[in-house]
Amino acid sequence: xxxxxxxxxxxxxxxxxxxxxxxxxxxxxxxxxxxxxxxxxxxxxxxxxxxxxxxxxxxxxxxxxxxxxxxxxxxxxxxxxxxxxxxxxxxxxxxxxxxxxxxxxxxxxxxxxxxxxxxxxxxxxxxxxxxxxxxxxxxxxxxxxxxxxxxxxxxxxxxxxxxxxxxxxxxxxxxxxxxxxxxxxxxxxxxxxxxxxxxxxxxxxxxxxxxxxxxxxxxxxxxxxxxxxxxxxxxxxxxxxxxxxxxxxxxxxxxxxxxxxxxxxxxxxxxxxxxxxxxxxxxxxxxxxxxxxxxxxxxxxxxxxxxxxxxxxxxxxxxxxxxxxxxxxxxxxxxxxxxxxxxxxxxxxxxxxxxxxxxxxxxxxxxxxxxxxxxxxxxxxxxxxxxxxxxxxxxxxxxxxxxxxxxxxxxxxxxxxxxxxxxxxxxxxxxxx
Numbered sequence: 001x002x003x004x005x006x007x008x009x010x011x012x013x014x015x016x017x018x019x020x021x022x023x024x025x026x027x028x029x030x031x032x033x034x035x036x037x038x039x040x041x042x043x044x045x046x047x048x049x050x051x052x053x054x055x056x057x058x059x060x061x062x063x064x065x066x067x068x069x070x071x072x073x074x075x076x077x078x079x080x081x082x083x084x085x086x087x088x089x090x091x092x093x094x095x096x097x098x099x100x101x102x103x104x105x106x107x108x109x110x111x112x113x114x115x116x117x118x119x120x121x122x123x124x125x126x127x128x129x130x131x132x133x134x135x136x137x138x139x140x141x142x143x144x145x146x147x148x149x150x151x152x153x154x155x156x157x158x159x160x161x162x163x164x165x166x167x168x169x170x171x172x173x174x175x176x177x178x179x180x181x182x183x184x185x186x187x188x189x190x191x192x193x194x195x196x197x198x199x200x201x202x203x204x205x206x207x208x209x210x211x212x213x214x215x216x217x218x219x220x221x222x223x224x225x226x227x228x229x230x231x232x233x234x235x236x237x238x239x240x241x242x243x244x245x246x247x248x249x250x251x252x253x254x255x256x257x258x259x260x261x262x263x264x265x266x267x268x269x270x271x272x273x274x275x276x277x278x279x280x281x282x283x284x285x286x287x288x289x290x291x292x293x294x295x296x297x298x299x300x301x302x303x304x305x306x307x308x309x310x311x312x313x314x315x316x317x318x319x320x321x322x323x324x325x326x327x328x329x330x331x332x333x334x335x336x337x338x339x340x341x342x343x344x345x346x347x348x349x350x351x352x353x354x355x356x357x358x359x360x361x362x363x364x365x366x367x368x369x370x371x372x373x374x375x376x377x378x379x380x381x382x383x384x385x386x387x388x389x390x391x392x393x394x395x396x397x398x399x400x401x402x403x404x405x406x407x408x409x410x411x412x413x414x415x416x417x418x419x420x421x422x423x424x425x426x427x428x429x430x431x432x433x
Contacts, residue, residue: 002116005055006035009070011063013039013147013429014161014209018061018089020135025109027136031116038074040145045077052078057116060101062089064176065345068370075100088112090176094348094370105180107166127167127181131189135196143200147429149207149237151263152302154423157237159207160200164193164221168213170243171351172268173281174308177213179349185217190224197229197236207237207263209427215240216250223253226260237261239425244269244284247292254299262301263425267292269305272325273318276311279355293329302424304334310385311344312361312374316409319381323402330419332398336430340401341388346372384408 004026008016016037023033034051036043052058058081062068068091075085075098085101088108096103104111106126114124149159165188167181197208208229215222222240230236238261247254247267271277272286284292289305296303309322326335346353346362347370356362356374363373376382387408388401396404399416406413 002031002056002118003054004031004033004057004059004112004116005051006033006059006061007071007074008035008037008039008061008067009074010039010067011037011061012211013427014159014211015137015140015143015146016061016063017135017161017163017211018063018067020137020140021132022059022088022109022112023136023139024133025113026116028133029113029116031113033136033139035139037141038070040141048074048077052081052084055081055084057112058085058101059112060085060087062087062091062095064089065091065347065370067091068095069368071095072098072100072368072370086112086115090180091347091370093179098367107186127184127186129186131187132192134192134199137196137199137203143203143205147427149239149427150423150425151237152423152425156428157206158204159209159427160197160203160205161209161211162193162196162200163211164188164190164215164225165212165218169217170214170283171281172283173279173351174344175213176347178351179347187218187221190221190228193225194228194232197225198232201233201236206235207239210238210240212241214243214246216242216246216253219246219250219253223256226257226262230260235261237263237425239264239266239427241266241268243267244282244288244292247295248284248288251295254295254301258300264302264304265296266304266306268308270308271314271318272321273314276308276313276318279313279352280308289325290329302334302426304424304426305331307335307339307342308344309340309342310376310381312356312359312376314376314381316378316381316411319384320405320409320411323405324414327398327402327417327419330417330422332419333421334424334426335398337388337392337396337398337401338430340398341385341390341392343385343389344374345370346374348372380408 006019019035060071087095087103092103111121149157166186167184168177169185171178361374
């Protein structure tokens with residue numbers, strides 16, 4: 001039996017599946033598993049050191065960029081145990097070069113089991129087709145310590161989180177899944193997902209987030225899960241992340257999804273510039289954004305777009321057009337300020353690194369930041385991004401951001417578009433990568 005310590009630093013406001021899923025596989029293989037979720041648990045340095053010293057294997061979950069950066073800090077605290085540390089997850093690839101531990105990516109649950117068994121992770125397929133076990137959540141803090149769901153009336157509800165699939169069928173060039181999965185998609189197994197929903201409902205959840213990169217990558221599975229879960233748990237509500245192109249392609253499913261309890265959808269709109277959307281390989285055009293808004297509105301589902309406002313390809317006009325779109329489509333209430341100041345991340349394995357090198361945008365690789373630093377051809381854009389990111393930290397209003405952008409870019413502010421405040425369903429924590 002191997003003693004395994006799993007550590008999560010951040011997983012977008014919900015109970016970390018990056019712990020619960022591998023824990024189930026490790027327990028089933030006969031290993032002892034303990035865990036910390038440092039996003040909600042206060043763990044002293046002494047306690048962390050003691051737990052690490054008692055473990056034979058230390059897994060640091062790095063599902064996204066923020067978690068990876070925080071994971072580096074933890075690994076440095078535990079540097080004397082670096083021979084036991086394994087970074088695992090989407091953002092793990094570049095961490096193995098730091099000398100703080102080994103790194104694995106792909107479908108890591110079975111790789112962790114192989115390591116705990118004393119074997120070599122490379123002996124396990126990176127992208128296996130095995131269905132997953134029901135995640136082991138008993139070793140995690142209770143769900144009332146995580147982000148909650150607010151319904152259309154503003155009432156708060158405990159929220160759970162599941163994933164029906166691993167990977168993604170698409171290859172958006174800025175997405176962290178693309179270098180790892182390269183268009184591969186794996187199903188986790190309907191019964192395991194439904195059992196996971198049930199155990200979270202038993203723990204008090206009244207809302208479930210489907211956290212898949214795209215819930216309609218596997219539309220038949222998605223609808224099977226919604227129908228079964230809503231049948232088993234009357235009154236439960238859901239949200240999901242769905243690409244614009246899938247909202248259009250599967251528009252016939254949206255009315256039924258609403259009836260089954262889907263109250264809001266997160267969708268990566270990214271930009272209103274067709275050239276940038278093509279570079280990002282998003283599979284949709286700027287014109288498609290209005291269609292997606294119309295389709296979800298007609299179905300009675302709120303939509304929460306996400307944006308990528310600052311890239312080397314984003315002109316001053318593009319940024320102002322994005323602000324106009326947000327305002328004229330009455331999306332201000334569902335656009336957190338942080339979304340308007342985001343800057344493109346370019347990890348070492350990003351498909352966008354070479355195009356950025358060719359246009360002389362790259363400056364230097366930030367080892368601790370896990371991204372290439374880059375500069376815009378128009379210095380005003382870099383200065384504006386820094387300003388708006390700072391404004392977002394203090395939760396500046398949309399009119400303040402609009403005024404700052406117009407001032408910085410020499411644009412006369414356009415007249416404000418009056419819009420009544422309407423509360424739309426959502427979670428109490430704005431997730432970010």
